[in-house]
Amino acid sequence: MKTIKILVLSMILITGFSCSKDSVNPPIDLSADFTGNWVLYSYHYSGITTTIYEDSATQTQFTGIGFEILLNTFFSEDPNNYTSNGQYAVEHIVTDEDGNQYLYLRFVQINDIGTWTRQNNSITLNVDGESLQGFISELTEDTLKITINSTTTDLIENNVERHISQTENYVFVRNL
Numbered sequence: 001m002k003t004i005k006i007l008v009l010s011m012i013l014i015t016g017f018s019c020s021k022d023s024v025n026p027p028i029d030l031s032a033d034f035t036g037n038w039v040l041y042s043y044h045y046s047g048i049t050t051t052i053y054e055d056s057a058t059q060t061q062f063t064g065i066g067f068e069i070l071l072n073t074f075f076s077e078d079p080n081n082y083t084s085n086g087q088y089a090v091e092h093i094v095t096d097e098d099g100n101q102y103l104y105l106r107f108v109q110i111n112d113i114g115t116w117t118r119q120n121n122s123i124t125l126n127v128d129g130e131s132l133q134g135f136i137s138e139l140t141e142d143t144l145k146i147t148i149n150s151t152t153t154d155l156i157e158n159n160v161e162r163h164i165s166q167t168e169n170y171v172f173v174r175n176l
Contacts, residue, residue, distance in 0.1 A: 030121055030139045038144055038172035040071040043088065047166025053159070062166075064092045064106075071110055072175065082125065084112040144172040 043066030050059050071086030092104040114127030123134040123146065138145040148168045156162055 030136060032139045032141045034118060034139060034144070035075045035077045037175040038073045038075070039175045040066075040069050040073065040086070040088070040170060041173045042066065042171040043069060043090075043169070045166055045168040047164060050163040052161040052163070058097060060097070061095045062092060064090045066090050073172065075116060080116050080118075082112075082114055082116050084110050086110055142174050144170075144174075146170045146172075 044064060046061070046063045048059055048061055050057055066088045067090075069086075069088040071084065071088055073082060073084040075082045087107065087109045090106045090108060092106050094102045094104070096102070112127045114125055116126070117124045118136075121136040121139075123136055125132045125134065132148050132150065134146045134148040136144070136146055146169075148170075149166070150168070151163070151165045153161065153163050
């Protein structure tokens with residue numbers, strides 16, 4: 001019996017000391033200068049489209065990866081304006097409810113002029129009457145990473161309703 005108690009106590013001690021404490025995410029360093037000229041280095045997104053017609057709904061998932069990216073973005077301060085000019089291609093993959101995948105190539109031309117506001121790691125971009133809420137996950141002297149989550153709903157022909165939820169990830173490098 002004494003051996004069992006020692007064995008159980010040993011297991012408790014081993015388990016207790018071998019488990020690490022839950023890691024705490026360090027605070028995000030946002031001390032670098034946000035303003036200046038940035039070049040889009042990578043872009044990808046993912047999301048879900050739900051299409052509703054009468055009493056039935058279908059869902060598709062999609063992902064996209066940018067390539068052949070030639071896009072510059074400039075953020076100025078006082079006033080807080082930004083311009084984004086360039087182009088990129090996207091490999092857009094749609095997966096239907098049966099698991100079938102469809103590949104579409106899309107070429108995107110960007111010529112945006114807008115304003116921005118920032119509070120800590122939150123950023124809002126305003127262009128053409130639309131506001132995009134973003135989250136800055138990294139801001140160093142060389143790198144800027146922004147994630148934008150969006151949800152849109154629109155009514156397409158014959159009372160078909162479409163809901164799109166997507167997450168976009170942008171990685172910029174500073175253009176010196």
